[in-house]
Amino acid sequence: MATKILFEKLDIPGIETYEVYRKNGGYTSVEKALKTMSPDEVTEQVKLxxxxxxxxxxxxxxxKWSFIDKAxxxxxxxxxxxxxxxxxxxKDRFLMHHIPHLLIEGAIVASYALGANLSYIYIRGEYMWIYKILEKALAEAYDNGWLGKNxxxxxxxxxxxxxxxxxxxxCGEETALLESLEGKRGNPRMKPPFPAVSGVWAEPTxxxxxxxxxxxxxxxxxxxxAYANVGIGKSTGTKLICASGHIKNPGVYEVEMGMPVEEFFYSDEYLGGMIDDRPLKAVIPGGASMQILPTQYIFKTANGDPRLMSYExxxxxxxxxxxxxxxxxxxVFNDTVCIVRNTWNISRFFHHESCGQCTPCREGTGWMEKILYRIENGLGREEDINILYDIxxxxxxxxxxxxxxxxxxxxAAAIHHFREEFEYHVRFPEKVKNKDHFRNEPMDKVRHLINSMAVS
Ligand SMILES: Cc1cc2nc3c(=O)[nH]c(=O)nc-3n(C[C@H](O)[C@H](O)[C@H](O)COP(=O)(O)O)c2cc1C
Structure with a gap:
């Protein structure tokens, strides 16, 4: 039976409420820490x-906790x-939605260890319903004496x-988050100083x-x-994985670090393999900013070792x-997915989200999006692929x-692994335009984008 740490109590009916959470051992770590441990002892256990x-x-x-400036x-x-x-x-949305007191309990213990008397949960604007769940849970924690004075x-x-x-x-980048928390535009800060010395309100954070x-x-x-005994090497404990795409069982899973990716992928307890048993084409394992991997590198490393759920x-x-x-x-992507279109979509996201502070990111993300857009729409040139790689x-x-x-x-990874797909797009523009999984954009929009290109 796989160890459950975060999802240990998830299946208890009503665990999202204070009463059920408390009845099932909730807030005992606050009691243990505040009554029997010094702040440094808590930090020591987290280090261990x-x-x-x-x-x-x-x-x-x-x-990280031990770096906080106490002096x-x-x-x-x-x-x-x-x-x-x-x-x-x-995954964070899932945790906060289904078991909000677990986060509040952890935040109290962590604040105690850090010697923090004023702490924050910074939540993204689109999670308004979770914000309300947290507000309610916080009010319950105050009412029951877990927050406040003494x-x-x-x-x-x-x-x-x-x-x-x-x-x-x-604003997920920690220093942009701190700027935003202070009521300013969410631009990342230059480091040093690091937040442990100068964080929110220029105080150790x-x-x-x-x-x-x-x-x-x-x-x-x-x-x-006990935590370190779960997992593998320097990747201890469990990790929440949010699976999406062409798999039978999408969802959030708690897996022990060290679990073979192949087992996670095909086991019915987890992803259950591909929908309709179509061929697997590629996987992005850690969110859109991570490199896409083609079939031969998903379950095995370049050296042929089995890939495990671990940082290493x-x-x-x-x-x-x-x-x-x-x-x-x-x-997870099956064989119907166009890698050029997929990469364009990802680049569109990063261009939209760039704060614009640094020229390479502000300009480069826009150039990449535009070049990918025209390749995807059958208007790319052979040299565009190298220009894209260069940018x-x-x-x-x-x-x-x-x-x-x-x-x-x-x-970089998409061009490296799927270069021929990019070449196909630029060499056979008519075929690309007629493929049914490519969206047919109005040509005037495509031409407008190309005319506004800042690179040639
Ligand atoms: C552009 C960008 C977005 C990020 N978004 C998040 C985020 O949404 N949530 C998060 O916890 N960390 C995010 N991070 C990482 C944070 O900067 C920071 O490393 C993290 O919150 C530290 O928490 P941890 O040590 O518990 O992982 C982001 C980093 C970057 C560069």
Whole structure:
């Protein structure tokens, strides 16, 4: 039986309510931490657990907590990142919707460990109904003495607020999020200083993902070592994977790190294989910013080793033959999917979401979208493929925040693995235009886009 950490209590009817959550052991980690452990002991257990942040980058959570500047004596904060805008990713929404008190419980314990008396949950603007669920759950937590002054007579005070963004992907980047939380335009900040030194209101802050913080109660209740015993190598614990696309059983799954991807894919308990048993063409394993992988690299690394659900297993072969577990948005494509169209759609997203602060990202994402659009619509030129590759390589690593990298990797990997599909588009424009899975755009719109091209 696979270990369940986040979904341990998910099947209990009514677990979204305070009463049922509490009756089933909810908030015991707050009691344990505040009554029997010092803040540093809590951090120590989180370090011992080996848990890595679940927002995408996989940074060790305990280490991040220990970086928070306690020496300056300034007020400290925890900010929970519930912006979740990466296409293909909907795990945080699922957690907050079905078991909101798990996040609040984790946030209280984490704030205690950090010495934070004022903390926030920053939620994306489109999640308005979840915002209301969290507001209700927060009110219940206050009413029952888990938030506010002198919690459980421990002398620890905490106010926890939920703040709604206005709906921008870039506000998931932690420093853009902090700007937005302060009421400003969500532009990423230059680092250093890092949030651990100067975060929200220029005070020491830790930003952690919803899934990361929701894991904290289990770690405190069972001990860091028990958590570290689940998983593989430096990828401990479990990970939520949101599966979508041409599979039999789409949905959010909690998997133990180390599970073979092939088993996850074909087992009836999980994805159940392909719909209608059509051939599998490609997978994006970790949300739209991660590299697309063709069939031969989905279940095996470039070295032929089985691919596992872990941070390490996807990262083989560098930028092109590997990919990333990222935010856990596992998207599956069958043989009817046009990779050029798919890449154009992804580029359109990143162009729309670029904050515009850095020239390579602001201009480059727009150029990529336009070139992909014309290739997709049968108006591309042979040299466009190399121009596209060139543009993505000049965005990567040249921007303040990693949104530029996120826009560049999918294009690089798509050209690397599916170059012949791009060539087909430019060499047989009439066939491309007539294919029934290509949308027929009005030609005047296509021509307008080409005429407005800033690159030639
Ligand atoms: C463009 C961009 C968008 C991001 N969106 C999110 C997001 O929606 N949720 C999230 O937790 N992290 C997101 N991140 C990562 C955060 O910057 C940060 O690393 C994370 O919230 C830290 O939490 P963790 O250590 O628990 O993973 C994003 C990063 C970038 C560059």
């Amino acid at each position: 657990s080996g848990i890595r942040g679940r927002g995408g980058a996989g940074f060790p959570m305990g280490m 300056s004596g300034k007020p400290r904060h925890l900010v929970v990142n519930a912006d979740e805008s990466e296409p293909g990713t909907y 919690i459980l007579g421990s002398g620890f005070d905490l106010d926890l607020h939920v703040h709604c963004g206005a709906g921008a992907y870039v 830790v930003v952690n993902n919803v899934e990361s913080i929701s894991s904290v109660s289990w770690i405190v209740n069972h001990g860091g070592e 297993s996807w990262a083989d072969g560098g930028k092109l033959t590997g990919s990333g577990l990222g935010s856990g948005g596992f998207m 993505q390589s000049q965005i990567e690593g040249n921007t303040i925040c990693p949104l530029g990298d996120a826009a560049s990797w999918p294009v």
